[in-house]
Amino acid sequence: xxxxxxxxxxxxxxxxxxxxxxxxxxxxxxxxxxxxxxxxxxxxxxxxxxxxxxxxxxxxxxxxxxxxxxxxxxxxxxxxxxxxxxxxxxxxxxxxxxxxxxxxxxxxxxxxxxxxxxxxxxxxxxxxxxxxxxxxxxxxxxxxxxxxxxxxxxxxxxxxxxxxxxxxxxxxxxxxxxxxxxxxxxxxxxxxxxxxxxxxxxxxxxxxxxxxxxxxxxxxxxxxxxxxxxxxxxxxxxxxxxxxxxxxxxxxxxxxxxxxxxxxxxxxxxxxxxxxxxxxxxxxxxxxxxxxxxxxxxxxxxxxxxxxxxxxxxxxxxxxxxxxxxxxxxxxxxxxxxxxxxxxxxxxxxxxxxxxxxxxxxxxxxxxxxxxxxxxxxxxxxxxxxxxxxxxxxxxxxxxxxxxxxxxxxxxxxxxxxxxxxxxxxxxxxxxxxxxxxxxxxxxxxxxxxxxxxxxxxxxxxxxxxxxxxxxxxxxxxxxxxxxxxxxxxxxxxxxxxxxxxxxxx
Amino acid sequence: xxxxxxxxxxxxxxxxxxxxxxxxxxxxxxxxxxxxxxxxxxxxxxxxxxxxxxxxxxxxxxxxxxxxxxxxxxxxxxxxxxxxxxxxx
Numbered sequence: 001x002x003x004x005x006x007x008x009x010x011x012x013x014x015x016x017x018x019x020x021x022x023x024x025x026x027x028x029x030x031x032x033x034x035x036x037x038x039x040x041x042x043x044x045x046x047x048x049x050x051x052x053x054x055x056x057x058x059x060x061x062x063x064x065x066x067x068x069x070x071x072x073x074x075x076x077x078x079x080x081x082x083x084x085x086x087x088x089x090x091x092x093x094x095x096x097x098x099x100x101x102x103x104x105x106x107x108x109x110x111x112x113x114x115x116x117x118x119x120x121x122x123x124x125x126x127x128x129x130x131x132x133x134x135x136x137x138x139x140x141x142x143x144x145x146x147x148x149x150x151x152x153x154x155x156x157x158x159x160x161x162x163x164x165x166x167x168x169x170x171x172x173x174x175x176x177x178x179x180x181x182x183x184x185x186x187x188x189x190x191x192x193x194x195x196x197x198x199x200x201x202x203x204x205x206x207x208x209x210x211x212x213x214x215x216x217x218x219x220x221x222x223x224x225x226x227x228x229x230x231x232x233x234x235x236x237x238x239x240x241x242x243x244x245x246x247x248x249x250x251x252x253x254x255x256x257x258x259x260x261x262x263x264x265x266x267x268x269x270x271x272x273x274x275x276x277x278x279x280x281x282x283x284x285x286x287x288x289x290x291x292x293x294x295x296x297x298x299x300x301x302x303x304x305x306x307x308x309x310x311x312x313x314x315x316x317x318x319x320x321x322x323x324x325x326x327x328x329x330x331x332x333x334x335x336x337x338x339x340x341x342x343x344x345x346x347x348x349x350x351x352x353x354x355x356x357x358x359x360x361x362x363x364x365x366x367x368x369x370x371x372x373x374x375x376x377x378x379x380x381x382x383x384x385x386x387x388x389x390x391x392x393x394x395x396x397x398x399x400x401x402x403x404x405x406x407x408x409x410x411x412x413x414x415x416x417x418x419x420x421x422x423x424x425x426x427x428x429x430x431x432x433x434x435x436x437x438x439x440x441x442x443x444x445x446x447x448x449x450x451x452x453x454x455x456x457x458x459x460x461x462x463x464x465x466x467x468x469x470x471x472x473x474x475x476x477x478x479x480x481x482x483x484x485x486x487x488x489x490x491x492x493x494x495x496x497x498x499x500x501x502x503x504x505x506x
Numbered sequence: 507x508x509x510x511x512x513x514x515x516x517x518x519x520x521x522x523x524x525x526x527x528x529x530x531x532x533x534x535x536x537x538x539x540x541x542x543x544x545x546x547x548x549x550x551x552x553x554x555x556x557x558x559x560x561x562x563x564x565x566x567x568x569x570x571x572x573x574x575x576x577x578x579x580x581x582x583x584x585x586x587x588x589x590x591x592x593x594x595x
Contacts, residue, residue: 012569012586055582058569066572073573206577210513210542217541225541229515233575240582290540304579307508311581311593 012057019059021050024127036125042188044260045253049126052248055240063135067142074230078150081223087157088502089220091287093495094486098212098285099151099224100160100350105177105277106208107147108168110231112181113196114140120189132241139234146230150223157498158491160349163476167349170475172398172455173277173341175405179452180274184267186448190249191263197242199267202308205235206300208278215282215290243308250315257316266444268320269437272329273404279334280341283363284355292366293334301326322437328413331367335375340409342382343394346468349477351486354383374416400454402431403438407456410434426450510580510591511546512553520574522561523553530554542576551580553589 010018027035039046080086090096114137121133148164155161168174184195213228246264249256279293309319342352355363360379364371382392398407399421412418422433426446433439442449460466464474472479486492512527514520516538524543527534534547545551558566568589580591 012584056569056584058572062569066569069573206579210577214540214542229542229576232577233572236575236578237572239578243581303509304511307510307579307593310508 016054016057016059019061020054020127020131022127023131032125036123038123038189039125042190042259044190044249044256046125046249047252049124049129051251052126052128052244054128054132055244056237058135058237060131060135063138067138070230070233071142071146074146074150074226077222077226078153081150082153085498085502086221086223087154088495088499091219093158093491094285094287094351094353095219095221096154096158096160096491097350097352097486098281099154099221100164101173101277101281101285102224103147103151103161103164104167104171104349105174107144107151108165108174109177109181109200110140110144110147112178112185113200114138114144116181116185116192116196119185120192123189129245132237136234136238136241139231139238143227143231143234146227150227153223157494159478160351160482160491163349166476170455171349171477172344172347172400172405172407175400175453175455176277177274179403179405180270183270183448190245190259193242193245194260194263195267195270197238197245198264199271201235201238201242203268203271203301203305204274204278205232205239206304207275207296209235210300211291211296212278212282212286215286215288218288218290219286246312246317247315250312250317261317262444264317265321266441268326269322269435269441270404272322272326273401273406273434273438276333276337276406280337283334283366284338284359289362292363294330294366297330301330321440322435325413325435325437329410331370332374332411332416335363335367335371336409336411339375339378340398340407343392344398344407345484346393346395346479347477347483349475349482351484351489351491353486354386355379370416397456397459399432400456401434401438402449402452402454403433403442404435405452405454406434408432408434507548508580508593509546509548510551510578510593511544512551512578512591513542513544513576514571515574515576516541516543517574523558523571523574526557526561527551527553530557549594550590550592553591555587 117133117137117140121130121137124130124133151161168178180195180200184192187195209228209232213225213232216224216228246260249260282289282291282293282296309317338352341348342354345352360371360376364376367375385392398409400406401408408419408421410420412420420435422436422439424431424433424439424443424446427450429450431442431450433442458464459468459471464470469479477483481490514524520543524536524545527545528536530553531547531551534545534551537544537546553568553571555566555568568584568586571589578591580593583590583592
């Protein structure tokens with residue numbers, strides 16, 4: 001009789017070696033240079049790709065197993081959300097503005113990250129990096145799909161969710177996220193990894209997916225919590241990949257240090273500008289708030305980012321150039337951005353509103369040195385104008401920053417009463433910037449950013465020639481339905497009516 | 507000293523994991539937030555398979571933690587027995 005000998009179970013390190021390193025082989029009839037043409041394009045020198053290790057030692061078979069488990073949990077909650085009228089369990093429909101920004105600006109970024117990782121997975125020479133990038137490419141695709149799928153339930157009942165892909169490409173506040181990813185994807189493979197693995201994953205996603213998703217739970221939206229936490233568990237791996245790659249570049253050759261430092265400076269600032277969107281979502285758009293943007297920044301920016309830079313100091317890396325300016329902006333960015341959204345509310349595919357007394361008291365408690373002094377008076381003025389029948393709207397178009405593409409609405413780091421505005425003349429043309437950080441990035445690679453497609457200047461060119469209503473049609477923005485004030489909007493009316501039906505038997 | 511942290515979803519599957527982390531890391535500080543639990547510790551945090559298995563009453567593969575993990579900070583070092591987060595070297 002055959003006795004089957006029990007197979008010896010492989011240890012995690014052995015299994016990882018067999019399922020990654022053994023996938024690599026030495027090319028025989030093509031040169032490595034032809035196979036990996038972009039490896040030395042950026043000046044980064046790598047001497048031994050085998051030195052790179054995935055600290056999680058995740059292999060493809062384990063990856064499918066655990067991702068499959070996460071998907072089952074996710075879809076159980078999405079089904080429950082659809083079955084039990086989950087769209088009525090949220091605190092109120094103002095919350096949807098945050099979700100609309102998420103879907104219009106962030107989810108398409110996930111898809112862009114997927115394309116980028118599929119590319120750099122092919123362009124890196126090490127089997128360890130190739131496997132990790134492949135998993136990350138799949139993760140990012142999954143994030144885009146699960147986010148679109150989860151939010152499609154809201155699209156059945158509310159406006160503003162219907163054309164996020166067009167919105168992403170054509171509206172002014174989404175082009176900040178779009179330009180971030182376009183910039184990353186048109187860079188070399190190592191820079192892409194710093195842009196996404198370091199800046200987006202380490203600096204941005206913790207601030208977006210952790211306190212904001214915890215806030216989604218507080219506001220009764222379990223569908224969003226689930227896609228957010230499910231995505232962020234992948235981000236934990238991605239952050240580890242990003243950090244590992246920075247260390248790898250720095251350990252391989254001392255000549256890599258200045259290149260890596262320059263990218264850290266650049267991508268920290270670019271990421272920080274994208275966070276402007278997140279700061280308004282957290283401070284203004286969650287009807288029930290978990291923590292302020294400032295508190296989230298203290299934990300995930302100062303403490304967490306600070307720990308990262310203290311660690312990288314060992315390699316000679318210093319905190320990013322814009323770090324101090326960022327710290328000074330924290331008390332202002334959400335207020336300045338929300339005021340911008342409010343005054344240009346005819347050009348947004350979501351609703352805005354004047355904060356209530358209760359909201360303003362909360363903001364003044366969270367921002368004791370700035371809110372009552374600089375921002376409460378403005379909201380009071382806007383409210384008074386509204387009550388007197390002359391609602392405050394700005395029909396002038398914002399000047400956009402040539403680098404981050406945000407409207408130039410931010411103030412000088414050391415004086416919140418003066419608008420920050422920088423100019424650079426390049427080949428006879430004047431370019432405008434919102435900050436020293438963005439100006440410095442432009443001046444380092446002007447030929448890249450002069451080509452940027454900016455929504456506001458485009459409005460005056462063919463075929464729109466300044467026709468605002470034609471622009472709305474083109475951006476798939478339905479005037480009076482998707483935009484404008486929340487009070488009396490169709491979203492508010494629908495929510496109140498349906499919620500009334502759901503809690504009564506009439 | 508720099509803090510490391512790990513955040514897990516607040517659910518039945520993570521309860522025994524969080525208890526194990528608490529038992530193995532006396533310096534760890536636990537904060538419970540809506541839908542999530544954040545655990546931070548000065549410099550180093552060790553998650554042991556054996557303690558989780560004792561709490562859970564079944565075999566546990568440390569990579570199962572990916573299912574309920576939200577985020578972390580610090581260098582990651584993983585083998586069959588422990589998952590360590592650390593800033594000190």
